[in-house]
Amino acid sequence: MATRIKIMPQSMFAIIMLLSSMHLASTNVQGAFGGGGLQIGFYALTCPSAEFLVKSAVSSALSSNRRTGAGLIRLLFHDCFVEGCDASVLLDGPNTEKTAQPNLSLHGFEVIDAAKAAIEAVCPGVVSCADIVAIAARDSVSLLGGTPYLVETGRKDGTVSVAANTNDIPSPLNDAAALISSFAKKGLSTSQMVILSGAHTVGKAQCGAFLNRLYPTVDPTLDPAYAAQLIAQCPQNGDATVLNDLDPTTPLQMDSNYYKNLIQSRGLLTSDQTLYTSGATKGFVLGNANFFWSPSFSQAIQAMGRIGVKTGASGEIRRTCRSIN
Numbered sequence: 024m025a026t027r028i029k030i031m032p033q034s035m036f037a038i039i040m041l042l043s044s045m046h047l048a049s050t051n052v053q054g055a056f057g058g059g060g061l062q063i064g065f066y067a068l069t070c071p072s073a074e075f076l077v078k079s080a081v082s083s084a085l086s087s088n089r090r091t092g093a094g095l096i097r098l099l100f101h102d103c104f105v106e107g108c109d110a111s112v113l114l115d116g117p118n119t120e121k122t123a124q125p126n127l128s129l130h131g132f133e134v135i136d137a138a139k140a141a142i143e144a145v146c147p148g149v150v151s152c153a154d155i156v157a158i159a160a161r162d163s164v165s166l167l168g169g170t171p172y173l174v175e176t177g178r179k180d181g182t183v184s185v186a187a188n189t190n191d192i193p194s195p196l197n198d199a200a201a202l203i204s205s206f207a208k209k210g211l212s213t214s215q216m217v218i219l220s221g222a223h224t225v226g227k228a229q230c231g232a233f234l235n236r237l238y239p240t241v242d243p244t245l246d247p248a249y250a251a252q253l254i255a256q257c258p259q260n261g262d263a264t265v266l267n268d269l270d271p272t273t274p275l276q277m278d279s280n281y282y283k284n285l286i287q288s289r290g291l292l293t294s295d296q297t298l299y300t301s302g303a304t305k306g307f308v309l310g311n312a313n314f315f316w317s318p319s320f321s322q323a324i325q326a327m328g329r330i331g332v333k334t335g336a337s338g339e340i341r342r343t344c345r346s347i348n
Contacts, residue, residue, distance in 0.1 A: 060334035061176060061334065063174070069149050072145055076142050080134050081162040082162070085166050089275045091163075094129065094130040095156075096160045096164060097129065098112065098129055098131050098135070099156050100219070103327050103331070108153055108331065109179065111181040112126060112129070112156075113132065113152055114346065114347065118187075120185065135159060135344055138155050151178050151338075151341070154174075155344070157178065158174050160328075164277055164320070164324070169321065170320070172322070174325075179333040179338025179340065180338050180340060182339065191208065193294060195228065197293065199298060199303055209330050209331075210326075213304060215327075218311065219323050221320055222320070224273070224277055227274070230261065232291075233292050233293070234257060237253055238259045245296070269292070269295070277317060285298055285299040
C-alpha cells in the first residue's frame with residue numbers, strides 16, 4: 024500500500040487525463056478503441072502512471088537537445104514499417120534492424136530505455152516497449168509545437184528483428200511513385216503519405232542522403248541559392264555524415280513550412296522535392312502549405328501506429344527494450 028500512496032499524484036494525473044481522453048475520443052468514430060485491438064487508456068488500471076513517466080523522460084531529453092524529439096518521431100516511423108509497430112527496431116544484436124543502413128542514423132534509444140526503466144520500477148511486466156515508442160513520438164510532436172493527440176495503446180513487443188527486412192523503409196532517393204507504393208503496402212493513402220512526410224519539418228539529414236542532388240550536376244528542381252549553401256556544407260569528397268536541417272526555415276518547430284519550402288524548391292531530399300514536382304502529390308503539398316497541417320498529421324500518425332500491431336496473445340512484454348525475454 025505504501026508504494027501506491029507514493030505514486031498517487033501521478034496516478035491521479037493519469038486518471039484525469041484518461042477521463043479527458045475518453046471524452047475527446049467519444050467524438051471520434053472509433054470511440055475509445057482503435058484499430059487492431061488497440062485502446063485509448065489501455066493502462067488506466069494496470070499502470071496509470073505510464074504515460075506520465077514516458078512524457079517525463081521525453082521532456083527531460085528535449086530540454087537538453089530538442090533534436091531528440093525528431094529522432095523519437097523517426098523511431099516510430101522506422102519501427103512501424105518493419106514487422107509492424109512492435110519495437111523490433113529497438114532490439115540489439117548482430118543483423119538486427121538497428122544494424123541495417125536505413126537505421127544507422129536513428130537516435131533516441133536512450134530515452135526509450137529511461138522511460139521503460141521508470142515504468143518497470145512501478146509496473147513491472149505491464150507496459151510494452153512498442154507502446155512506449157508510440158507515446159514518446161506523440162509527446163515529441165506536442166513538445167515541438169504540433170497538435171496533441173490521443174495514443175491508442177495495447178501493443179505487444181515483437182521477437183523478430185532482421186536487418187534484411189528493412190527494405191520496406193522508404194528511401195530518401197525515392198520518387199513520388201515509389202513513396203505512394205511503399206505507403207500503400209502499409210495501408211496508408213497518398214494523402215497520408217504526404218502528410219506524414221511533413222515530419223521532415225523537424226530533424227536533420229546527413230550529407231550522404233542528398234549528395235545525388237548536388238553531384239555531378241545540381242538537380243534542376245533545387246533552388247540554386249539553396250544548392251550553393253548545401254555544396255558549401257557538403258563538398259563532394261567531404262564528410263558524408265555532416266548534418267543538415269531538413270527544414271532550413273524553422274528546423275525545431277512542427278509547422279507547415281516544410282511544404283512552403285518544397286514550393287520554393289528548397290526540399291532537401293529527393294523524396295521531399297518529388298512531392299511537389301509530381302502531379303500525383305503536388306495538390307496535397309499546396310493544401311498542407313495553405314491550411315492548418317498539424318491536426319491532419321496527428322490523425323495520420325495515429326493511423327500509422329496501427330500498422331501490423333501485435334495484441335492479445337501475440338508478442339510479449341519485454342523486460343528491457345533491447346532484448347527479448
